[in-house]
Amino acid sequence: MDCYKTKRQSWIFPTVILCIYGFFSMARPSEPFLTPYLIGPDKNLTLNEVSNHMFPVWTYSYLVLLFPVFVLTDYLRYKPVIILQGVSFVVTWLLLLFAQGLLAMQIVEFFYGLATATEVAYYSYIYSVVSVEHYQKVTSYCRSITLVAYTASSVLGQLLVSLAHVPYFYLNVISMVVVSLALVFSFFLPMPQKSMFFHKKNNAEESSPGSPGKDEILETPSHGRSVSQEGGTISESPAKSGRQQESRLLDLQHKNLMLRVFLQWCQDLKDCYSTKHLFFWSIWWASSTAGYNQVLNYVQILWDHKAPSQSSDVYNGAVEAVATFGGALAAFAMGYLKINWDLLGELALGIFSVLDAASLFLMHFTNNIWVCYAGYLIFKSGYMLLITIAVFQIAVNLSMERYALVFGVNTFMALVIQTIMTLIIVDSRGLNLPINIQFLIYGSYFLVIAGIFIVRSIYIIYSIKCKKEKRATLTYLNQSEGKPEECIESTKL
Numbered sequence: 160m161d162c163y164k165t166k167r168q169s170w171i172f173p174t175v176i177l178c179i180y181g182f183f184s185m186a187r188p189s190e191p192f193l194t195p196y197l198i199g200p201d202k203n204l205t206l207n208e209v210s211n212h213m214f215p216v217w218t219y220s221y222l223v224l225l226f227p228v229f230v231l232t233d234y235l236r237y238k239p240v241i242i243l244q245g246v247s248f249v250v251t252w253l254l255l256l257f258a259q260g261l262l263a264m265q266i267v268e269f270f271y272g273l274a275t276a277t278e279v280a281y282y283s284y285i286y287s288v289v290s291v292e293h294y295q296k297v298t299s300y301c302r303s304i305t306l307v308a309y310t311a312s313s314v315l316g317q318l319l320v321s322l323a324h325v326p327y328f329y330l331n332v333i334s335m336v337v338v339s340l341a342l343v344f345s346f347f348l349p350m351p352q353k354s355m356f357f358h359k360k361n362n363a364e365e366s367s368p369g370s371p372g373k374d375e376i377l378e379t380p381s382h383g384r385s386v387s388q389e390g391g392t393i394s395e396s397p398a399k400s401g402r403q404q405e406s407r408l409l410d411l412q413h414k415n416l417m418l419r420v421f422l423q424w425c426q427d428l429k430d431c432y433s434t435k436h437l438f439f440w441s442i443w444w445a446s447s448t449a450g451y452n453q454v455l456n457y458v459q460i461l462w463d464h465k466a467p468s469q470s471s472d473v474y475n476g477a478v479e480a481v482a483t484f485g486g487a488l489a490a491f492a493m494g495y496l497k498i499n500w501d502l503l504g505e506l507a508l509g510i511f512s513v514l515d516a517a518s519l520f521l522m523h524f525t526n527n528i529w530v531c532y533a534g535y536l537i538f539k540s541g542y543m544l545l546i547t548i549a550v551f552q553i554a555v556n557l558s559m560e561r562y563a564l565v566f567g568v569n570t571f572m573a574l575v576i577q578t579i580m581t582l583i584i585v586d587s588r589g590l591n592l593p594i595n596i597q598f599l600i601y602g603s604y605f606l607v608i609a610g611i612f613i614v615r616s617i618y619i620i621y622s623i624k625c626k627k628e629k630r631a632t633l634t635y636l637n638q639s640e641g642k643p644e645e646c647i648e649s650t651k652l
Contacts, residue, residue: 170293170297172349173285173288173289173348173349174289174293174297174301176344176347176349177284180245180281180341180348181281181301181304181305182304182307182341183341183344184245184248184305184337184338184341185304185309186309186311186312186337187309187334187337188313188316188319188330188334188476189255189330189334190312190313190316190334190479191313191316191317191459191478192316192320192327192330192475193459194206194459194462194463194468195327195463195468195473195475196255196327196330196331197213198469201327201328202259204261206460206463206464206594209460210457210460210585210594211587211591212261212587213261213264213267214268214456214460214585215581215585215586216265216268217269217275218272218452218574218578219272219578219581220269220271220276221272221276221574222571222577222578224272224273224276225279225570225571225574226567226571228273228276228277228279228280229567232277232279233283236287236350236351236352237280237283237351238345238348238349238350238351240277240279240280241281241345241348242342242346243273243280244273244277244278244345245338245345246342247273247274248274248341248342249338250270251267251270251271251274251338252331252334252338253335254267254270255267256328256332282301282302284348285301287351287353288351306483306487309479309483310483310484310487311480312337313476313477313479313480313483314476314477314480315476316476317474317475317476317480320473320476321474424564427561428564428565428568430561431561431565436501437553437565439505439612439615440504440505440508440552440553441553441565441568441569443508443549443612444546444550444553444569445569445572445573445576446576446608447512447515447542447546447608448546448569448570448573449574449575449576449577450515450577450580450604450605450608451546452573453580453581454519454535454598455539457585457594457598459475460594461522462531462532464594464595465525465526465527465531471528474532478536481536482535482536482540485536486539486540486542486544488540489540489543489547500548502619502620504552505615506612506613506617506620507548508548508612509610509612509613509614510609510613511541511545512545512606512608512612513606513613514537515538515541515605515609516603516605516606516608516609517537518534518535518538518541519534519538519598519601519602519605520602521533521534521537522534522535522538522598522602523596523598523602553565553569580604584597
């Protein structure tokens with residue numbers, strides 16, 4: 160029994176359970192075939208209803224739920240929110256299987272938005288139950304397992320559709336089973352005792368030498384109260400008075416906890432975004448993630464427009480698997496490149512954003528579904544490569560708490576931009592543009608991002624060059640005037 164308890168308390172047990180949960184929650188073979196399923200005989204929706212009335216609900220729900228879920232995740236200490244995510248996935252696929260009509264499918268998108276918003280609990284839970292020396296290892300495990308699950312399930316879905324001719328309905332049955340298994344495993348996760356913001360453990364305060372421990376208080380003499388014989392008044396001992404004062408202080412701290420955390424967040428964000436380097440990398444993160452999410456949300460609509468699923472073979476699962484795997488390889492390769500990212504990082508953002516824009520233009524202008532697939536492969540791989548660089552550049556000089564906060568704010572800003580794009584471009588209350596024109600606009604959007612960062616990178620490179628030339632000139636003048644070496648070094652500084 161002691162051995163089992165020790166195992167549960169180690170970093171291995173929660174990591175394994177979380178990875179199992181992550182695998183089953185992402186192993187959804189029906190997801191690459193969602194649009195063909197919705198417009199097929201099972202749901203009998205039109206492309207316009209799916210694109211302009213159903214999918215926008217996910218964006219709006221995600222935006223509205225992200226901030227409260229972010230706060231509740233830390234306040235409730237992760238596990239309840241992970242369970243909520245599992246429940247949301249189960250409800251989503253139950254409705255997908257058995258509900259009918261546009262309104263029911265919009266409710267599906269709401270619950271899927273809730274499941275997406277609660278991803279923050281999955282990615283931050285592990286930091287509350289393992290020690291700092293295991294952070295890098297468990298992060299790689301938790302992120303890699305979701306990648307493996309998505310790739311494997313996409314391949315499985317494609318094989319079942321192409322070789323076994325399994326109807327899309329039964330792909331959703333399989334997805335329902337695996338997300339239900341994920342929900343079961345979520346209950347086995349150990350409950351964290353601390354969190355990043357609301358439940359910090361301050362061991363130094365607990366064991367400070369100047370404060371009396373529990374045993375010392377219990378050993379206070381029994382004459383803690385003294386009764387005056389003459390006046391009948393009751394006076395309290397200093398120990399009792401101290402305990403009451405401490406209790407009042409704790410009550411006050413609990414009442415002001417939310418305010419203190421909010422003020423700390425504001426100060427942390429001010430400190431983080433005051434650095435130009437981090438500020439511009441965050442701008443790219445938010446703007447590009449908005450465009451990336453928009454493309455992923457509507458690319459199946461474009462594929463069905465280029466090659467209708469009712470009359471053509473569908474290879475969405477294979478394309479998603481290859482794109483995810485290619486993006487993973489590109490992201491992995493970036494770890495071995497020796498580049499001065501302070502100097503050339505924003506230039507890389509600009510160049511690869513041009514590549515993303517070109518791939519989206521290609522998807523717009525071609526009528527060949529295979530060329531459209533190829534454009535998507537280029538786009539997704541390029542984004543995954545760049546987001547890896549951006550995450551590293553932002554996280555390298557931040558504490559875990561500040562990284563979580565910056566990640567949340569950047570994601571929220573991305574959703575704000577995405578919501579604006581959805582309202583104007585996609586929604587039936589906006590321009591309600593055809594899917595082909597939408598991708599023309601998305602390509603132009605990434606071209607604007609590329610232009611901003613290429614211009615800024617040229618400015619950075621030119622400024623550094625001018626500073627070097629000025630420093631060389633000052634050094635030459637100082638040497639020609641016969642100034643000692645110390646003066647030259649002082650001039651450089």
